[in-house]
Amino acid sequence: MSANESLGLWGVPIAVLASAVRGGTPFLFVSVGECLTEKSGKINLGLEGVLLMGAMSAYAISYRTGSPWAGVAAAGCAGMLLGAIHAWLSQRPKVNDIAVGIAMIVFGSGLAFFLGKPYIQPLAPQLPGIGFANWCGNPSIRSAFKICPLFFLGAAVAFAMQWFFKSTRWGLYIRAVGDKPDAARAMGISVVKVRTLSIMAGSFLAGIGGAYLSLFYPGSWTERISGGQGIMAVALVIFSRWNPVQCLWASLLFGGAQALGPALQGVGVSSYYYLFNASPYILTLLVMIVTCSTKRTLAGAPGALGSGT
C-alpha cells in the first residue's frame, strides 16, 4: 500500500487519456459490431440488451469456471443468440427495425437481470491487464496505462473489418446487400442470409463489449453496469461514417469524454456536472449538424439503411 503522489492538474489529461482506452473499449466493440450490422442495411437498436446479457453471462461463466476468457466466449455466444432472434424477427415482412430493437432492449435486459440475480454478490475472476507503464515510478500512471488485451483485439477487429469491406468477396456481398439489395438479389446473393450473419456477428462483438464491462472496467456485475453504450453505438457509427477504423477513434473520444466530469471535479471544477455528463451526446449532435447536409446523402451511408427493404 504505497502512498500515491498526487498528479495535480496533470490528473485531468492523464485521466482522459487513460479513460479513452479503458472507457472506450466497450464503445469500440459495440460500435464496430453495429457498423457491421448497418453495412448490411439493418439497424440494431437492441444492442443495449445484448450488452447487458454479455456482461451478465461473462461474469457468471467466469465465476463458475474460474476463467475470465471463458466468460468472454460465453458473452459472445449470448450476444449471437440475441442477434439471431433480432435477425429473424427484423427480416420478417412488415416488421420495423426500430421497434424490434426496442423490444430486444426490454427482453434482453429483462433476461439479463433475471438470470443475473445470483451473481451480484460473488466476485468473479477478472481479465488481466497488460501494464504499459510499469517502468514508471508513479503508481497512478502505472495504473492508468494498464490496458486489457481486449482493447487490442477490438482495434485489430476494426482494422480487419476495414480491410474486409474493401478487399474481400464477403465484404463486397455485405456492402452490396446494404446498398442495393435488389441488385444483390439479382446477383444471386441471399440477402437474408448475409444480413442474418452480419447481425449475429455484430451482436457477438457487442456481447464481448459487455464482457469487458463486467470483467475489466468497472469490473463488476450490477444491473446498472451499462452506461448507455449500446444505444450510443448507433450514434457512434453515424459519427464515424460507417468506417470501422473511424469507429475506433470515435470510441476513444467518447471514452475520454466519460472521464471529463469526474476528473474536473477532482481538480476543483465542480459545477454543471450534469451537463458535463451529457457532453458526448451534445458533441455527437453538433458534429452531425455540421457535417450532414440535405444536398448529398450522408457519405458512406448504406443505401438500404432505414428504408425497410
Next chain:
Amino acid sequence: MGTHGTSPAELGLQAACRSSLAATNHETKDPGMSDTQSPSVAPVAATNVGPGSRVRRSYRWRGKLEAVAIPTAAIIVSVLLFGIFCAINGANPLAVYASIHKAAFANWYAWQETLVRAAPLMLCALCTAIPIRLGLVIIGNEGALVIGGLCATAAGLAVPHASPLATQIVMAAAGMLCGGLWIMTVGALKHFRGVNETISGLLMNYIAIAILNQMVNGPMRDPSSLNKPSSFPIPDEKMLQPIGNSSIHWGLVYGIVACVLVWFLVHHTTFGFKMRTIGGNIRAARIAGLPVGAVMLIACFIAGAMPGLAGMVEVAAVNGSANESLNAWYGNSGILVAFLARQNALAVIIVSILLGGLLASGGILQRVHHLPDATTLVFQGLVFVVILFSESLYGRWKFFQEKST
C-alpha cells in the same frame, strides 16, 4: 379520405393513392415498412366508383377481422410462453394468470390501476405515431416529455395568483409548446440539414434529461425538498384533480381525446392527407407542390406537444413538482406502443391499456409469487417480440384476404 383539395395535382395524387390502396391489402400504408411498392408518380385518372367499391366493402370486413384476430392470437401466445417461463422458475402458471387478471382487469379497482398507467403511454405514443405518417421515425418522446414537464412547472410557478383552472391551462400550454418545439427541432434538423431524425431524437433525449437534472438540482431547486431535489411545488389546490372519486386523473381523458383528434387529423383532413402523401413518396409530393418543409415542421410540433402534455400531467396530477421522476421510461414505452398499434391513433388507446395492464400486474408477481422484479421486464419483452412477429403474419391467410372479383 378527404376530398377537400381542388388543385389538379392534389386530385391526381388522391387518385394515385386510391389506386395504390386498392393494390395493397391494408388501409394504412406505413412508409418505412418493407413494402417496396410505392404509389405511381404520374397522376392517374380517378377510378370509377363501381365494382371496386363492392370489393372494398367486403375487404374492409375481412381486413378488420384480421386486425383483431392476429393481435389477440399474439397476446394469447405470449401469455402461454410466459406461463412456460414461470413454470420453469417454480411458479404455478395458472395461479400467475389468475393474479395478472386480478391485478389488471378483474374489477374496477384493477381497471383503475391499468388506466392510470395507460394514460401517459397514449400521449407519448402519438409522438412516434404522427411523424411516421411522414416517413420520419422519431424516438425523442422521452425528451419531449421531460422538457414539457419542466416548462409546465416553470410556467405554473410563474403565475402564483392565477386560479387553479387558469394555472392548469397555462401549464398545459407551456408543456405542449416546449415539447412541440423540442420535436420540431428534430424535424427541422432533418429538413434543413438532413440529420437522421432517429439519432437526433435519441441524442436529444439525453440532453433533455441532463437539462432537467441541471435545472432541478440547480436554479429551480426548492431548498426544502431536501433529499429529493425538486422544483418548488405546485400548490395542492391547483393540481389536476382525479375524475370523480376514482384514482384516475384527467390525463386519461387528455390521452383518449388526443388519440381521437389525431386519428381524425390524419385520416379526415387535408393536412393529414398531405402528411400521408409526403410519407408515401416525398419526391412526388414535392413535384406536386406540397409545402413539405412546413408540413414536416407542423407535424413534428404536434407530435412533440403530446408528450409535452403528458409531462405536464405528470407534474400537475401526480408529482406536484418537477424532479428526476419525470424520467420514468414512459417515452420509450410510448415508442413501442406506437409500433404495436401500427401507427393507428385509435389502436394506440387499446395497446396503451394492454401495456398498462402488463405494468399493473408486475407488482403482484413479486409479492404473491415471489418472482424477482426482472420478471415483469421479461414478460413485457415476450409480449413485444411476439406481437411484432405477428405483424408479419398479415396477408398470409386466404381467409382474411378479399375475395377476388
Next chain:
Amino acid sequence: MKYSFSSLFITAACAFTGLLSSPVKADDTTMGFIYVGPKDDYGYNQAHAEGAAGVGKMPGVKVVEEASVPETIAVQETMKDMIVQDGASALFPTSFGYFDPHILKIAKQFPSVQFFHCGGMYVEGKHPKNVGSYFGYIDEAEYISGIVAAYTSKTHKLGFIAAKPIPQVLRNINSFTLGARSVKPETTVQVIFTGDWSMPVKEAESANSLIDQGVDVLTCHVDSPKVIIETAEKRGIYCCGYHASQAAIAPKGYLTGAEWDWTHVYSYYAEAVKAGKTLMDGSIPHLVRGGLKEGFVKLSPYGSAVSDEAKAAAEAAKAKFMDGSMVVYKGEMKDNTGVVVIPAGTEMKQQDINLEKMGWLVEGVIGSTK
C-alpha cells in the same frame, strides 16, 4: 380498539381477495416493504431487504415485498395493492422520494393503515396522523470510520464519492471529515459527486481520479458501493464501506464501514404493531431516530490493516456515542467557504432536526455543493 379494527380490516381484505397463494391467519400482521431498486444491489436496498427478511422470521409477522418501484404513480399503486390485495396493516416505503406526495396521498385514503417512511420529515399537524418516519444516524458510524481512515492514511488525503449533494449525504461527508480531523487535523477529504445513485462507470472514474490526486482511503455514499470498493482494492489503497459490509470484496484494504441495522428497527416496529400500538393514538412516536447507542447503525469489524492506535481511538469515540456524551456538531463550525454555520457556544445534538436540512460542507472538505 385500534388493533381489532386492523384485524377486522385484514380479515375483510382476505375475504375480498381470496386468491392469495398462502392464506393469512387472522392474527398475522402483514408488513409491506417497498424498495426503489433491486433487492440485491449490495447496498441501500439490500440493507432494507435484509432487515425485512430478519423481521419476517418473527412469529406472527408476514412480510410482502416489492422491488424496483419507481417514485411515480407506480408506488401509489403498489401501496394500495399491498393494503387491498395483501392485507398489509403497516407499510415501509424505503426510498426518500416516496414521501411527498405519494405516501401523504395514500395515507389520507387509508387512515387505519400505518405508513413508516425512511428518512421523511414528519411535521405534526401538517402530515396525516398515520404517517411516521424513522432514520438512523449513520453519520455516527461515519465519524468513527473517519477516525480509522485518518490514522491509516499516509498522505492524509481521504476521498469521498457521493451521489448528490443532499442533506443525508452531506451529513455523512461532514461527519466523516470531522471524525478524521478530530484525530489528525491536517487531513482533508476530497469529494466528487457523480450525479446519480447508481453509475458504475462514473464511480470507477471518480475513484481513479481521486486516487490519482493522492487519496489513499476511499469511502462513498452511493446506492451500491461495490464498484468503488473493488476499484480501491485493485489500485491497492484502503477503503471504508457503507450500507452493508463489503469486507468480502476488499480483503486487504477494507478498514471498517458504516452499516445499517434495519432488522433492529423493523423488529421494534413489528412488536409495536402486533401489540396494538399505533401512530394514530401516539403510542408509536412519529419520529423515530437512533444511532449507535440505540442499535440502528453499527460498524463493520475492523480490517487487518487497522492499527491498534486507530482501534483505541475508534473505541474511545464509540464509547462516547454510547453514553450519549459525544456531540459532533458544535460551534464554532465553519463551512469550507469560510462561512460560520454553527455559531460559537451552540451545540446541535444528533436529534436536532436542523441537521437533517444540512446544505453545507465543513471546513476540510475539498469540493462544492453547487
